[in-house]
Amino acid sequence: MNKLVALAILVFSLQSPAAIRVIGNGGDAVEDNPISVALLQNYLSDSKLFIVSWLHGLERRMNSKFGPGKFVIPKGSDKLLTQKPGAVYSNIERLVVQFRSNAACESKSGDSDGSVASENPPVICISGFNLAKKLNEGNAKVQLDALILHEVSHLLGTTEEEAKAIQEQYIQDMRFVSKYSILKRYRESGEAVLGFNRYVAFQMLQSADDGSKLCELIRESYQTLLSAFSFDNQDPIDVFEERGSKNGAALLKSLDILKLHVCGKNPSNPKPDWVKEYESGFADKKVVTLLEWDKNSGEKYPGAYLPFRLKKVENKDDLFNEIINLGAFAGIIGNQITRDTMIPFEVEINDAKK
Secondary structure, three states: OOOOOOOHHHHHHOOOHHHOEEEOOOOEEEOOOOOOHHHHHHHHHHHHHHHHHHHHHHHHHHHOOOOOOOOOOOOOHHHHHHOOOOHHHHHHHHOEEEEEOOOOEEEOOEEEOEEEEEOOOOEEEEEHHHHOOOOOOOOHHHHHHHHHHHHHHHHOOOOHHHHHHHHHHHHHHHOOOOHHHHHHHHHHHHHHHHHHHHHHHHHHHHOOOOHHHHHHHHHHHHHHHHHHHOOOOOOOOOOOOHHHHHHHHHHHHHHHHHHHHHHOOOOOOOOOOOOHHHHHHHOOOOEEOHHHHHHHHOOOOOOOOOOOOEEOOOOHHHHHHHHHHHHHHHHHHHHHHHHHHHOOOEEEEEOOOO
16 A cells, blocks of 8 residues: 555645645655655665654653644554553664665555565565655655654554554654754754763862862753753654653753752852751651652652662762762763764665566
């Protein structure tokens, strides 16, 4: 069954109304000036970046207390993202795209533009041969990525109706999003997080004996990372998926707690002391978990976790350990950003004619 989405007539008629016709079951767009198979193959190099960025945005909108904003949560999103948390990203990491340049893909319903070739390992087929006849340079990129997402969603158990709804929404959301704008977001967030990991944490260690300097570094780092992890509900993409955003929130909360240790409550009078009103609530515990912090402080917190627990800073060794742990954790988050932007789908080219 052909799967280029029916929404194409709405989306792209705004750009070139005379060039679009809709045929077949599923609304396949047929173009007067078709794109080359070679250029379609080229577009696969950054398909993963576009798709993952949109999935991040969708997941965070689904979990946002402010709702999805101007965007729509398509039918089937629960299967894609929440019923098996993390499964879609695991499938995408392992995904192999078989790109057919001289033939259609095979499916249960016959020849098609795309199909699932294998569920484990995850392998999908995309027919550049078919798509090149239907698309032009103005719509090929977003349509290609939407079709890949359609097939990936089937790996998570979506029905054909749900897969089409996800495909249509992807086109609606991403039709004007450029690679430059995505990379800019990733670069800014990556520089902030990995900068903390590689440089700022080291500067903090060097300033351990200077309370004022250390306090200033912590405050500046907090604001920089806050900007890096912030989510714009009016943007279709995001750098972080839900787990990554929670880890980012945990890193921020950890810095906030460290700030209280180092700076005290009064920013104009930094002192290496725990704020008494918080200390009393922990009954002089030597170890404070994030869960205990939330309960004691009355703050609502999204349930983020860290791979270590926060110790009270009582001496320089404690301070060093906390800074090193925070720096290492920032590295884990930053490396995920790098993986999302640098590693494309594995593509197998099939030039054989049917």
